[in-house]
Amino acid sequence: xxxxxxxxxxxxxxxxxxxxxxxxxxxxxxxxxxxxxxxxxxxxxxxxxxxxxxxxxxxxxxxxxxxxxxxxxxxxxxxxxxxxxxxxxxxxxxxxxxxxxxxxxxxxxxxxxxxxxxxxxxxxxxxxxxxxxxxxxxxxxxxxxxxxxxxxxxxxxxxxxxxxxxxxxxxxxxxxxxxxxxxxxxxxxxxxxxxxxxxxxxxxxxxxxxxxxxxxxxxxxxxxxxxxxxxxxxxxxxxxxxxxxxxxxxxxxxxxxxxxxxxxxxxxxxxxxxxxxxxxxxxxxxxxxxxxxxxxxxxxxxxxxxxxxxxxxxxxxxxxxxxxxxxxxxxxxxxxxxxxxxxxxxxxxxxxxxxxxxxxxxxxxxxxxxxxxxxx
Amino acid sequence: xxxxxxxxxxxxxxxxxxxxxxxxxxxxxxxxxxxxxxxxxxxxxxxxxxxxxxxxxxxxxxxxxxxxxxxxxxxxxxxxxxxxxxxxxxxxxxxxxxxxxxxxxxxxxxxxxxxxxxxxxxxxxxxxxxxxxxxxxxxxxxxxxxxxxxx
Numbered sequence: 187x188x189x190x191x192x193x194x195x196x197x198x199x200x201x202x203x204x205x206x207x208x209x210x211x212x213x214x215x216x217x218x219x220x221x222x223x224x225x226x227x228x229x230x231x232x233x234x235x236x237x238x239x240x241x242x243x244x245x246x247x248x249x250x251x252x253x254x255x256x257x258x259x260x261x262x263x264x265x266x267x268x269x270x271x272x273x274x275x276x277x278x279x280x281x282x283x284x285x286x287x288x289x290x291x292x293x294x295x296x297x298x299x300x301x302x303x304x305x306x307x308x309x310x311x312x313x314x315x316x317x318x319x320x321x322x323x324x325x326x327x328x329x330x331x332x333x334x335x336x337x338x339x340x341x342x343x344x345x346x347x348x349x350x351x352x353x354x355x356x357x358x359x360x361x362x363x364x365x366x367x368x369x370x371x372x373x374x375x376x377x378x379x380x381x382x383x384x385x386x387x388x389x390x391x392x393x394x395x396x397x398x399x400x401x402x403x404x405x406x407x408x409x410x411x412x413x414x415x416x417x418x419x420x421x422x423x424x425x426x427x428x429x430x431x432x433x434x435x436x437x438x439x440x441x442x443x444x445x446x447x448x449x450x451x452x453x454x455x456x457x458x459x460x461x462x463x464x465x466x467x468x469x470x471x472x473x474x475x476x477x478x479x480x481x482x483x484x485x486x487x488x489x490x491x492x493x494x495x496x497x498x499x500x501x502x503x504x505x506x507x508x509x510x511x512x513x514x515x516x517x518x519x520x521x522x523x524x525x526x527x528x529x530x531x532x533x534x535x536x537x538x539x540x541x542x543x544x545x546x547x548x549x550x551x552x553x554x555x556x557x558x559x560x561x562x
Numbered sequence: 563x564x565x566x567x568x569x570x571x572x573x574x575x576x577x578x579x580x581x582x583x584x585x586x587x588x589x590x591x592x593x594x595x596x597x598x599x600x601x602x603x604x605x606x607x608x609x610x611x612x613x614x615x616x617x618x619x620x621x622x623x624x625x626x627x628x629x630x631x632x633x634x635x636x637x638x639x640x641x642x643x644x645x646x647x648x649x650x651x652x653x654x655x656x657x658x659x660x661x662x663x664x665x666x667x668x669x670x671x672x673x674x675x676x677x678x679x680x681x682x683x684x685x686x687x688x689x690x691x692x693x694x695x696x697x698x699x700x701x702x703x704x705x706x707x708x709x710x711x712x713x
Contacts, residue, residue, distance in 0.1 A: 288596070289596055289599070289600070292593040292594070292596045292597040293593065293597075295589050295590075295592060295593035295596075296589065296590065296593060298589060299585060299586045299588075299589035299590070300586075302582070302585050302586075303582060305581075306577075306578040306579075306581050306582045307578070309574060309577060309578050309581075310569050310574050310575070310578050313568050313569045313572050313574040314564060314565050314566065314568055314569055314574075315564065316563065316564045316568060318572075319572045319573070319574070319577075322572070322574075323577075389600070390600065390603065392603050393596075393599050393600050393603060396599055396603075397596060397599065400592075400595055400596065400599065401592055401595075401596070404588070404591055404592050404595060405588060405592065408584065408588040408591075409584070409588065543589065543593075546589070546592070547585055547589055550584075550585050550588055550589070551581065551585050554580075554581045554584050554585060555577075555581060558577050558580075558581065
């Protein structure tokens, strides 16, 4: 009988506290959004399930939890804390990305740069709210709307915040259809939303092959700290475009990125243990993340409007919203908002150009912030 | 510490301003660079084409040498069919004993002989060009023909 009581006292039912129950509910919401609503299912499903796994109550000291040094989850989490998974994800992203539209219209890259302003405004906001500089920089990068980049920088500067920052970054990426359209509509007139973009010129294979080589040199010379992300990103893109390594490119954009995404999502989810995650700081991080994402969207749109003052051939300012690096969610949203005004207005390819420049921009920002704060 | 004081103490203004400027200038440089890639490539290709063209001019290719006319046409083209046949003799020598009419036509055009079609009809009517079956022809030597005519 005593043995039975001892066993029962070691079960999750006995050990559970309210924070774990809250997190299990949060995980279930993620799973619901990912599966039933299909909001970024490839991210929300592994993260949601990871939250469930990470919040099952257990007897501490058995080497079960993600924060216990000899547990399996801890070993898998190593890829997050070292920045390994984000680099691998970037390799796959590079092997998936087609830069043709960006090469055809390089001016759209400026919208990707403008959308990064959300990062720096949020940096100021986080510092004003009392976060330490390294924590503030990690929170600010949420404004780039790039999950792997946020995780990478947080792992380097404020590893204790990986859970809330990763969850905030991915949540806002999944909530693009909710967050971005009102901002886009608020900042643009109907006339502006109706601007049609000209047909993009055809880009030669030689241009597409040269681009990753030129870009890696220019970007990484400027911000060497972004080598782990941009080096892998442009390498993946070179594999795709060079035409002689199709097998490697195919593996990078399928098996490799899928494996990294599964492990990244699951372990980030599992890192949200109720007792570590449910703090006042996490609430503030979620608030600042929303601010960062909104400012990033707004600054892209506003910059496109400013650019139109000088350009003969006007740019549809909705494209500015796709300067955040949530690929391809924000590009899709820009396209849909454009089509809701004029069903024959096709903005997707142009929006993808801004989106891919946003990926480059946020990775450069991560490198810059890391190099600013690494010694402090 | 909170508010503007926290930002100032932690060097926030400088970080935000410098960071924004660096990322912006970086992407501006990249966009300028990629806007030039296709122009540079076009320039290289144009140069390559021009160099190729110069080389072509300086050193004629072997097949061009082969294309050199086998015969030099007289200022006054003959009206006599035997004379015309003699003009054709070097071409026939190149084609061999039997040949396709299409080959004779092609080589005649290459050597700028006038109205090959009409000439061939006249050759056939004069039994200079004799069908050998299945589109192949033989040449009835003009000398012999001349001999026959003279004899």
